[in-house]
Amino acid sequence: MDIPTSFITICTLAVADWSITVSYLVLIPILAAIIGWGTNHLAVKMLFHPKDPISLAGFTVQGVFPKRQNQLAEKLGSLVSEELFSVRDISERIENFATSCETMKAVERRIEKTIREKLVGAFPMLTMFLTDDMIQKITRLFKSELEDFMKQSASELSDQLENNLDVREIVRKKVLAFSSDKLEQLLFELMKKEFRFIELVGAVLGFTIGCAQVLLVVAFEIF
Numbered sequence: 001m002d003i004p005t006s007f008i009t010i011c012t013l014a015v016a017d018w019s020i021t022v023s024y025l026v027l028i029p030i031l032a033a034i035i036g037w038g039t040n041h042l043a044v045k046m047l048f049h050p051k052d053p054i055s056l057a058g059f060t061v062q063g064v065f066p067k068r069q070n071q072l073a074e075k076l077g078s079l080v081s082e083e084l085f086s087v088r089d090i091s092e093r094i095e096n097f098a099t100s101c102e103t104m105k106a107v108e109r110r111i112e113k114t115i116r117e118k119l120v121g122a123f124p125m126l127t128m129f130l131t132d133d134m135i136q137k138i139t140r141l142f143k144s145e146l147e148d149f150m151k152q153s154a155s156e157l158s159d160q161l162e163n164n165l166d167v168r169e170i171v172r173k174k175v176l177a178f179s180s181d182k183l184e185q186l187l188f189e190l191m192k193k194e195f196r197f198i199e200l201v202g203a204v205l206g207f208t209i210g211c212a213q214v215l216l217v218v219a220f221e222i223f
Contacts, residue, residue, distance in 0.1 A: 025218070048065055
């Protein structure tokens with residue numbers, strides 16, 4: 001029995017139409033993923049651009065970080081000085097190092113070497129009176145005096161640091177001195193992985209939404 005030509009034509013058109021529909025449905029999630037990625041990529045770029053304010057339809061547009069560089073400098077200065085970098089910690093380290101066992105041993109060796117080489121070299125007659133025991137006593141005496149002096153000096157230096165070293169202001173001025181390009185470079189290097197993750201999330205969300213749209217279209221066609 002011959003199949004009517006009209007039936008074959010109808011089937012061919014149906015298959016072609018279904019192929020086009022499937023291609024269209026497959027394309028939706030891909031396009032949605034690209035749009036999602038592109039949107040988030042643009043959002044990341046707009047954190048830094050435009051670097052200088054521009055007027056657009058009555059509104060002033062500028063990148064978030066360049067616009068808020070002053071506030072960023074203030075926040076970073078406060079964060080570093082209060083949470084990350086304490087002048088008091090540095091002062092304590094200076095005091096501890098100045099009077100540590102390693103430092104005092106080095107001082108003791110230096111004193112003894114000076115007595116044996118420099119003092120005796122300058123006054124050869126001293127070799128008649130300077131015994132090893134006497135050298136040790138002189139060394140201990142100078143060491144004790146120097147230890148007290150170093151403690152006092154370290155304490156005074158620590159006080160001067162605390163009174164004169166303003167970490168918050170130093171950081172604030174450093175950040176304010178950055179050019180827009182330098183600020184972008186530093187922040188991008190610091191948050192590169194986070195920015196890439198934001199872009200990836202945009203692509204994944206776009207793809208998911210695209211798949212949901214496809215399911216809705218198919219469900220609507222079936223029911």
